[in-house]
Amino acid sequence: MKPTISWSTLPTRIDNEADLDDLISTPSQAVVDFMSGLEGDVAILGIGGKVGNHVGIMTRRALDLAGKTEHKVFGISRFSEDAKREQLERAGIETVACDLLDAASVQKLPKAQHVLFMAGRKFGTQDRSDLTWAINTLAPGFVADRYTGSNLVAFSTGCVYDLVPVNGMGATEQFATAPLGEYANSAVGREQIFSYYARRDNTPTCLFRLNYSIDLRYGVIRDIGDKVYAGDSVNLDMGHVNVIWQGDVVQRALLSLGLCQVPAAPINITGPETVSVEYIARRFGTFFSKEPQFSGVPAETALLSNAAKSFTLFGYPQVPLETMIEWTAEWILQGGGSLNKPTHFETRDGNY
Numbered sequence: 001m002k003p004t005i006s007w008s009t010l011p012t013r014i015d016n017e018a019d020l021d022d023l024i025s026t027p028s029q030a031v032v033d034f035m036s037g038l039e040g041d042v043a044i045l046g047i048g049g050k051v052g053n054h055v056g057i058m059t060r061r062a063l064d065l066a067g068k069t070e071h072k073v074f075g076i077s078r079f080s081e082d083a084k085r086e087q088l089e090r091a092g093i094e095t096v097a098c099d100l101l102d103a104a105s106v107q108k109l110p111k112a113q114h115v116l117f118m119a120g121r122k123f124g125t126q127d128r129s130d131l132t133w134a135i136n137t138l139a140p141g142f143v144a145d146r147y148t149g150s151n152l153v154a155f156s157t158g159c160v161y162d163l164v165p166v167n168g169m170g171a172t173e174q175f176a177t178a179p180l181g182e183y184a185n186s187a188v189g190r191e192q193i194f195s196y197y198a199r200r201d202n203t204p205t206c207l208f209r210l211n212y213s214i215d216l217r218y219g220v221i222r223d224i225g226d227k228v229y230a231g232d233s234v235n236l237d238m239g240h241v242n243v244i245w246q247g248d249v250v251q252r253a254l255l256s257l258g259l260c261q262v263p264a265a266p267i268n269i270t271g272p273e274t275v276s277v278e279y280i281a282r283r284f285g286t287f288f289s290k291e292p293q294f295s296g297v298p299a300e301t302a303l304l305s306n307a308a309k310s311f312t313l314f315g316y317p318q319v320p321l322e323t324m325i326e327w328t329a330e331w332i333l334q335g336g337g338s339l340n341k342p343t344h345f346e347t348r349d350g351n352y
């Protein structure tokens with residue numbers, strides 16, 4: 001595998017999970033150059049989730065390529081999955097098991113000049129909304145209190161905005177937050193808690209408003225591909241989405257360490273297209289030689305972010321939409337693994 005990734009070095013297909021993880025975790029030259037100017041250790045909290053291990057591994061690889069081998073990368077999570085912890089340790093990340101709802105344990109976490117906060121809870125909110133609020137607002141308070149003065153990138157979500165017209169401009173960072181449902185409200189709470197501590201303690205903070213990261217094992221594109229492959233109908237009520245390749249997400253998360261400021265400021269992170277769900281389904285239909293089935297009618301509004309600011313700062317994502325669809329189609333055809341964690345992107349009332 002190549003040490004760094006660029007658009008011109010993308011593979012035509014991905015054969016297995018090791019190659020997939022390697023691809024997503026490969027830094028771009030821009031990330032290596034950025035990391036060469038970084039001083040101090042990096043802590044990634046909530047590293048045990050769908051995106052965290054890639055953030056951890058790319059951080060380690062970029063620091064090593066930048067000659068910053070003495071800087072440590074700490075991976076912090078409860079580690080509900082042992083395999084994730086072992087993968088991270090093998091990659092040179094120092095893992096620390098910690099429940100971020102335990103304030104005393106959080107205070108004992110290793111010092112770090114740079115922090116990426118990725119812990120969160122979305123699914124299961126209807127059954128235990130109290131737990132969602134605790135993880136999304138209480139844990140950020142404990143973490144911000146521990147890491148005063150560090151550069152802090154706090155993962156957030158495009159769900160903090162209301163639905164917007166599909167023929168409009170998408171929600172920019174200037175749009176007021178107007179969340180739908182308990183999860184999105186708690187995500188606004190997470191941002192507000194980080195913003196409060198940023199001002200209180202002069203902690204430079206970036207609110208990383210992501211929507212729909214694409215890995216071949218989960219994500220909106222995989223959800224649609226699975227439906228078309230199985231002959232199930234694709235619901236078109238949420239007729240348009242924004243998506244971005246997970247490797248591009250991880251690169252942007254690391255580059256966002258350079259955007260941390262007081263007061264905390266948001267950045268929208270997604271792809272450049274307003275993508276039609278019907279279009280994605282029809283592309284899969286071509287690959288699978290199946291006529292896609294549909295239900296519902298595309299609404300005039302959808303959850304859509306305008307990520308123009310991120311393109312100005314970081315350039316366009318490296319992996320184009322068509323490539324994501326093609327890789328996913330090949331992956332499904334070869335029986336490639338799934339996390340079995342549907343995004344429920346069709347949901348329009350915020351109850352995921």
Ligand SMILES: NC(=O)c1ccc[n+]([C@@H]2O[C@H](COP(=O)([O-])OP(=O)(O)OC[C@H]3O[C@@H](n4cnc5c(N)ncnc54)[C@H](OP(=O)(O)O)[C@@H]3O)[C@@H](O)[C@H]2O)c1
Pocket residue numbers: 045046047048049050051052076077078079080081098099100101118119120121122135139155156157158210211212213214
């Ligand atoms: N993936 C996306 O497309 C997407 C889109 C929009 C926003 N986001 C945001 O980006 C962040 C990362 O995304 P993700 O998909 O990786 O999320 P995820 O799969 O839900 O991972 C979050 C991880 O946080 C850890 N965690 C939860 N509660 C914890 C606690 N009390 N103490 C310590 N760790 C805890 C869990 O790992 P352990 O079980 O190991 O503790 C969990 O797997 C999330 O906060 C989400 O809001 C993601």
